[in-house]
Amino acid sequence: MLKLASWNVNSLKVRLDQVLDWLESTQIDILALQETKLSDENFPLQAFIDRHYHVVYSGQKTYNGVAIISRLPIAEIVTDIPDLEDPQRRIIAVNIGDIRLINLYVPNGSEVGSDKYDYKLMWFEKVRNFIRQQLSQYSKIAVVGDFNIAPEDRDVHSPVEWEGCVLVSPKEREAFLSLLSLGLKDSFRLFHQEEKAFSWWDYRAAAFRRNRGLRIDLILLSDALAAQCISSNIDALPRKSERPSDHVPVWVALNLYTTAEFRFKHPS
């Protein structure tokens, strides 16, 4: 069994100890991070190396930034979207074992109709083209990250309050469905789930206490990987720690490596 997770940490500098603790307590094998908010020269590489992880990252100062932490070796790293000159560090794609993992920090979009909203839709379309190409090349693909899109009304605490707003607007949801139509499944909906399950809550207005959240952190799986998915989960516990991220980690269990195989490949 292999555990694959995604977490928007909203500054890895602030959240490093939480990430290390969470990796230790959950025994996650692969973790995709978003909003590291660190330039590459400031990435806390040694902390992960000391704990025997492989690490790749694509960061910038102050904003954005993505990274992948892995128990298994990482190869075939891509940090730029074809046909898009973009200084914003929002994507990192890698091979880990026979999985192609694509880690996304989708633009927030600010407000419907704004320049940032247009950038979000344009960026998403370019990424969709990239993923379409990747699907022709690899069968076991996971597309994970902070999508900044709540796919359906049941992913929103109050669809009425949020109607037409950024993160749920029809154009964003249409773009998301168009991505799924390439041959990806929202792993969370492969299984029975509790209602009102969210992955992000605004820091303001006691949104977490009142469970006024959205499910915008997702793990999408190609059919070949979906067939090996045992569970898809949201771990809301880290939101209760001191100085939490506004997002919590999401993770899937994949029936990929038996414990014996994993120990053979990675003797401790």
Added chain:
DNA sequence: ATGGTGGTCTTACCA
């Protein structure tokens, strides 16, 4: 109660 919080090489901008 009609507002808020939190991160960043901050005093503005992003989420």
